[in-house]
Amino acid sequence: MSIVTILLPIFFVFGVGYIAQRFLKLETKVLSNLALYVLVPFLVFRTFYEQEIDSSYGYLSLYMLGLCFALIAIVSILSKIYRFTESERCGLVLSSAFMNNGNYGTPLILFLFGTVGMDTAIVLMVLQQLLMSTLGVYYAAKGSPDHDGFKAALRAVRRMPMVYGAIIGLLFQWLHIPLGTIAGGVDLIADAAIPVIMVTLGMQLRNITVKSIDWKKLSTALSLKLMIAPIIAACIVLVMPVDTMTKQIMIIMAATPTAANTTMYAIQFHTEPQNVSSATLVSTLSSLVTMPVVIYLTTTFV
Template identity: 40%
Template sequence: MQIFISVMLPVLLIFGFGYGIQKWKRLDITSISTVALYVLIPCLVFNTIYKANLDKTYVQMVIFSFILLATLVLINKVYSRIKNHTASMENGLILSTAFMNAGNYGTPIILFAFGEEAFALAVIFMVLQQIIMNFFGVYYAAKGKEGILAAIKSVFEMPPTYALFAALVLNLSNITIGENLLSVIALVGDAAIPLVMVVLGMQLANLKLKEFQWSEISYGITTRMILSPIVAYVITVFIMDVDPLLRKVLIVASAMPSAATMVLFALQYKTEPNLVSSITLVSTVVSVFTITVLLNVVH
């Protein structure tokens, strides 16, 4: 109950704000999501990467993240081949299941469950996931409609990509920027996650319950909430030799619900936004139970 009150309830309330304003005013979601993608998220990426402590722990996390991503993508491709899905549906499922909400959702849960040392590791993992989402998330969102070459081009058309490169160069070169400029970037970036969550709530307000694709939602929930942490366990126990605390962080982070940022990408490139939104919502609600069980198992 404490996890629900301190972590889940605020998340659901923000979704509710978006849902309520969309039911009331019927706003243009695409315009709002474009502002988030082209202004707020680049600032969030830059501020996060610029301030990150890029040490050797990153190496293990990078290896883990790419193995996990590749495995989940493969699972989706096999499932989509069996179900004879379109490319758009396949990529919508990848957006919904291969990218987790390791940031504003995952980090407080890990802090509450394992303490400050684990929280520091969770923040590093969050930064890495932000990098992966801004490359591979955009790639899979654009690929279904525009093809592979156009998808790669889309990655390099997105402002977060250049914010990432700039922040990495400054971070690794130990180049400092003015506090006033950094405070402006941080202020704008801090608005990204709440706005993304509001947009998700708005998108859900446009859906009708009877339009929910429950078979695909069930698959998405199973993959994101159950298969993902199982894959993470296999990687950290049988493939990689990682510290026990880091193992717990990676397993729990891998069990987080779908990343709300993927809803923006799905909206931007029209890659099954209704499906991505519904899986994101349902996985967030279901996570109240699944994460509680998982924490009792790995603690």
């Protein structure tokens, strides 16, 4: 299957969501909450219930932390060079340090590697959500003079349904609790998660309004997110003792666009919302060009 035939169905679903929102003007927060608080937790529960925990989980965690902190460090250096304010620095962190591996990356891995790659993709999605709900919220609140970043991050962690789904799945696995006949119901809900979050992303992109673009900040965010991030990821994973497919998934995930959730955080805390929104929209569109290159190089040379 060619790279184009892999990406086209994904952007087709995004486009359906975009067009639907154009005419129906639905409340996307309702759909987003449905996916976040109901569908995705069941998907995560099933993954952690069925998958054995091994050392690869530790390497995935190290990779996520290493990539995120490396990008934050680069943003901090560039902010000093460009003389950005603290709010501008935090906005740039939101634009470049967090990947969209939920709405975008997980479906992409499903199309690329099939169900065999989904376990790794879902674990990365949970870890990314954990990072966004801690570091992401922290930097969003830190960029606003009216909020305490640490306290806001703690409150966000307590509301993370994905993590509870993972914990319950692990407990059911360790205690050998059978699902019995409700397993079919769990599968139905879990299988609905991917298409719903994809359509929701299309709707969210439609809701983004770009009034003015700071090209300096946008180009910096796009360069870090779409080009520098996969290079850093490759440097991290190539020395890790994990299988080839896992390495490829980790690098490809790093090249996904700016996470849609960071836009919501930026708006909520008034931390460069226009620039973060621009980065989310433009990086998603730009990934049509950059993602095929990353996929080709990764699957050819890794």
